[in-house]
Amino acid sequence: MSQYFHQTTDFLVIGSGVAGIRAALSASRYGRVVILNKGDLHESASQKAQGGVAAALNEEESDIESHYQDTVDAGHGLCNPEAVRILVEEGPKRILELIEWGARFDKIGSQFATALEGAHSKGRILRAKGDATGAELIRTLVERAKGNSNLTLLPSHFAIDLIVEDGVCRGVFVLDPAGMIYPFFARGVVLASGGVGQVFARTTNPAVATGDGIAMALRAGATVSDMEFIQFHPTALFLPNGVPFLLSEAMRGEGASLCNAKRKRFMSAYHPDAELASRDIVTRAIWNEMRRGEAIYLDITHLNADFVRERFPTIDKTCLEWGIDITRDLIPIAPAAHYMMGGVKTDLSGRTNIKQLWAAGEVAATGVHGANRLASNALLEGLVFGARVGEDLKEAQPYLLSPQLKPLGQENRPPSPENKAYEIVQAQMKACMWNDVGIIRSCASLDRAVKQLKAFEWVFSISCGSRLALETRNLLMVSAALILAAKTRKESVGAHFLENAPIGQTPFSPDHFSFNWETIQKEILSES
Numbered sequence: 001m002s003q004y005f006h007q008t009t010d011f012l013v014i015g016s017g018v019a020g021i022r023a024a025l026s027a028s029r030y031g032r033v034v035i036l037n038k039g040d041l042h043e044s045a046s047q048k049a050q051g052g053v054a055a056a057l058n059e060e061e062s063d064i065e066s067h068y069q070d071t072v073d074a075g076h077g078l079c080n081p082e083a084v085r086i087l088v089e090e091g092p093k094r095i096l097e098l099i100e101w102g103a104r105f106d107k108i109g110s111q112f113a114t115a116l117e118g119a120h121s122k123g124r125i126l127r128a129k130g131d132a133t134g135a136e137l138i139r140t141l142v143e144r145a146k147g148n149s150n151l152t153l154l155p156s157h158f159a160i161d162l163i164v165e166d167g168v169c170r171g172v173f174v175l176d177p178a179g180m181i182y183p184f185f186a187r188g189v190v191l192a193s194g195g196v197g198q199v200f201a202r203t204t205n206p207a208v209a210t211g212d213g214i215a216m217a218l219r220a221g222a223t224v225s226d227m228e229f230i231q232f233h234p235t236a237l238f239l240p241n242g243v244p245f246l247l248s249e250a251m252r253g254e255g256a257s258l259c260n261a262k263r264k265r266f267m268s269a270y271h272p273d274a275e276l277a278s279r280d281i282v283t284r285a286i287w288n289e290m291r292r293g294e295a296i297y298l299d300i301t302h303l304n305a306d307f308v309r310e311r312f313p314t315i316d317k318t319c320l321e322w323g324i325d326i327t328r329d330l331i332p333i334a335p336a337a338h339y340m341m342g343g344v345k346t347d348l349s350g351r352t353n354i355k356q357l358w359a360a361g362e363v364a365a366t367g368v369h370g371a372n373r374l375a376s377n378a379l380l381e382g383l384v385f386g387a388r389v390g391e392d393l394k395e396a397q398p399y400l401l402s403p404q405l406k407p408l409g410q411e412n413r414p415p416s417p418e419n420k421a422y423e424i425v426q427a428q429m430k431a432c433m434w435n436d437v438g439i440i441r442s443c444a445s446l447d448r449a450v451k452q453l454k455a456f457e458w459v460f461s462i463s464c465g466s467r468l469a470l471e472t473r474n475l476l477m478v479s480a481a482l483i484l485a486a487k488t489r490k491e492s493v494g495a496h497f498l499e500n501a502p503i504g505q506t507p508f509s510p511d512h513f514s515f516n517w518e519t520i521q522k523e524i525l526s527e528s
Contacts, residue, residue, distance in 0.1 A: 005182050009034045009152075011393050012172060012186040014159045014213060017046035018134070018382035019361025019389075020192030021141040022094075023350075026390025027188070028150040034184070035151070036174065038158040038467070039208045041142060042135075045194050045339075045362065046382060048206060049134025050248035050314065051117060052125035053383075054376040055091040064088050066121050071377060074119040074278045075370020076494040078226075078508050082348060083368040087377065087384050094383040095126065103140040104128060116253040117375040119278040123253075125376045131248050131312045137379060158467055159212065162189065162220040162357065169220070169357035175467065188396030190389055191217060191344060191352075191359040192382075196230075196478045198471075200337035201427075201434035204236050204246040210471040211478035213363040217344045218477055218517040223353050225365045225514035226342025227478075227485035228496040231373050232439050233338035234258075234282040235298050237319070237331065244336040245318055247298055249375045252276060254311060256300040258286065259330070263299065280372045280495045283335045287439045290334065297330035335439060339378060341369040341495065342485070345514050350389035356396055360389040370508065371494020422472040425456050433479055441486055442499040449483050450524055457525060480520050487524075488513050 010031025013024045024033045037043070056063035067088040072079050099105065105126045106113040116123040128136035145151050158175040163183055171185035193213030197205025214224060235251070235258075236244035252258075252275040259265050270285040271277035277285075286296050300308055305327035309316045312326070319326050343365040350358040350366075361382045368381055432452040436445035459476050462469055489496055493504025506512075515523075 005180075006185060007182065008185045010186060011188045011190065011396070012036060012184060013190045013192055014172065015044070015192035015194055015361070015363070016041050016153065016155075017044035017192060017194055017361055018137055018141065018379055019046075019386035020190065021138070021145055022383050022386030023190050023192060023358075023360050023390040023393075024151055025141070025144060025148065026387050027190075027393040028148050030394040031150070031187075033151045034186075035145070035153045036157045036159055036172075036184070037153070037155050038212070039206070040155045041153055042138060043206055043208050044138070045197075045205055045209060046134045046379065047138045048204070048246065049137075049379055050131040050246060051250040052115060052127040052133045052376045053095065053137070053379040054120070054124050054374070055095045055126060055380055056088065056124060057092050057095060057112065057126065059092045063122075063124065067091075067124060070119060070121050071368070071374045072370070074372050074374035076372055076504065077370065078493065078506075079370035080367025080508060080510065083366045086348060086388075087368050087381060090384045090387075091380045094380070094387060098137065098140055098383070101140050101144050103136055105136070106130065115250050116276070117249045118252060118273075118276045118282065119374055125250065125253070127250065129313065130310060131250065131314045134379060158470070159193070159216065160464070160470055162216050162354075164220045164354060167221075168355045172216075175470070181464065187356065187398055188393045189357050190350070190393070191357070191363050192361045192386065193363050195340040195362040196482075197337045199430065199433050199475055199479050199482065200438065201430040202236070202244050202334070203337040204233055204244055205337065210474050212471070212474045213359065214343055214481065215474035215477040217352065217354075217357070217359070218481065218520070220354060220357075221516060222357065223345045223514045223516050224343060224481055225345040225512070226367070227481045228489050229341035229369070229371050229494060230337060230482065231279055231339040231341060231495050232283045232335040234279060234286050234335050235333045236336035237322070238334035239322055239332060242322055244334070246336075246338070247315060247331060247333060248312065249279070251298060251300055251312060251315070254300070255303055256298050258282075259297055259299050260289065260294045261297070261330075263330070278372055279375065280497070283439055284497060286333070286335055296333055298333045299330050300326055301328055301330070337434075337438075339373055341365075341371065341373055348388070349392040350385055351392065358389045358392065360386045367508070367510075371496065371504070419466060419468050422459075422468050425459060426472050426475060428452065429456060429476060429479060433482070437479070437482055437486055440497050440499060446483060446487050449479075453480055453483065454525065477517070480524055481515075484515065484520050484524050485513070
């Protein structure tokens with residue numbers, strides 16, 4: 001028996017977004033569940049999701065089929081068809097379940113209000129409070145979780161590393177609010193830690209999105225895939241001193257247009273669907289215009305002001321705080337890193353290549369999004385695959401405490417002056433990733449990124465330290481994975497656009513390029 005302080009539970013879920021809480025709710029039927037979140041319970045990308053959640057709520061076969069086809073088309077043929085089928089067929093059930101639990105979606109009369117967004121062939125987007133759908137889903141799930149005696153939520157607990165012995169995940173090392181580091185054992189661990197937006201200098205993601213789950217999985221020997229496919233949202237607020245606040249795709253769905261300072265529209269020159277083309281196309285169009293020296297704006301001033309304020313209350317309020325009246329003013333915008341299509345490779349039940357380790361939500365790569373995520377499929381994926389993971393946890397084997405396990409000791413923590421150094425590393429690497437591994441890439445830019453990464457290789461050797469130090473290590477590991485994936489795919493497809501490369505024709509294959517940390521070390525870090 002271990003002689004040092006530790007904790008145990010049946011199941012550990014790392015992350016309190018939609019996927020994590022939904023997985024925990026299902027798993028609680030089979031044992032005690034603890035949800036760890038390094039921020040507070042409402043600090044997640046799910047909480048900030050504005051536009052809505054896509055689902056064929058009437059469950060008619062034709063609507064399900066069109067949702068399936070729209071998802072595959074947006075993913076440029078690289079979606080896993082089985083995963084997409086699960087998403088669109090199980091999605092309506094999960095939405096109706098949420099409604100039964102108290103979720104309040106917007107209605108027009110007695111009917112649910114549905115909206116149209118880019119690359120959707122019809123309006124199927126449910127929304128809540130106009131532009132606060134994610135917050136409503138989190139509210140509903142958190143209330144459900146707090147009423148569950150088998151479920152414990154622990155905010156401000158940072159999962160440092162997975163505990164893996166003989167190919168089996170036994171738990172995680174945790175940094176608690178008091179600065180203590182200890183092992184938390186479980187017979188099943190779920191990664192639901194969200195995305196990697198903070199890898200880039202400009203992102204719509206919350207500050208907690210530092211790729212922790214993917215980095216932990218890589219260090220433990222897990223396989224990742226589709227890491228080259230980062231979705232950049234085309235419309236985020238662009239102000240000299242402001243954060244890149246997301247401006248929902250639903251604004252364009254309601255009729256907002258993209259224009260330059262002279263109010264000249266340009267999207268029709270790039271795609272027949274203009275502003276309602278898929279996100280990768282709209283993003284690159286804006287980026288091309290900006291590279292030509294144009295300032296780009298979102299214009300919704302032609303719509304009724306009362307309608308705009310009622311439809312987009314969160315956006316209206318935030319923009320007013322920055323001195324912009326969206327009913328009268330052009331809104332300055334630029335793209336920002338938004339969503340990771342790839343991640344820890346899983347099967348359709350969320351199982352990874354490490355026994356007793358599952359992944360769900362943005363941290364996972366089920367193949368459901370392919371090369372480009374269809375708008376408003378993210379919350380749906382979290383609900384559907386979170387539930388599948390939670391149900392599969394009943395198969396987890398009993399845990400065994402290990403007397404051989406060496407704890408991460410406080411004596412390994414570097415002194416406090418480290419922080420300034422890590423701030424510099426992060427700032428330089430984020431700028432590099434934005435400029436060289438961002439919206440438009442090239443062989444030369446990727447080589448520059450490798451050179452910058454290797455200059456910070458010393459960060460990979462730290463095993464303990466402040467949260468800033470640990471997050472810096474995670475950001476660099478995820479950056480390495482992104483760079484390798486981008487260098488490996490020699491064609492442009494979806495969110496991966498490589499200058500002077502052919503447009504992708506490679507169809508989906510379950511055996512396409514996937515890799516682990518050993519491959520990254522060999523192919524990237526050992527390069528001369």
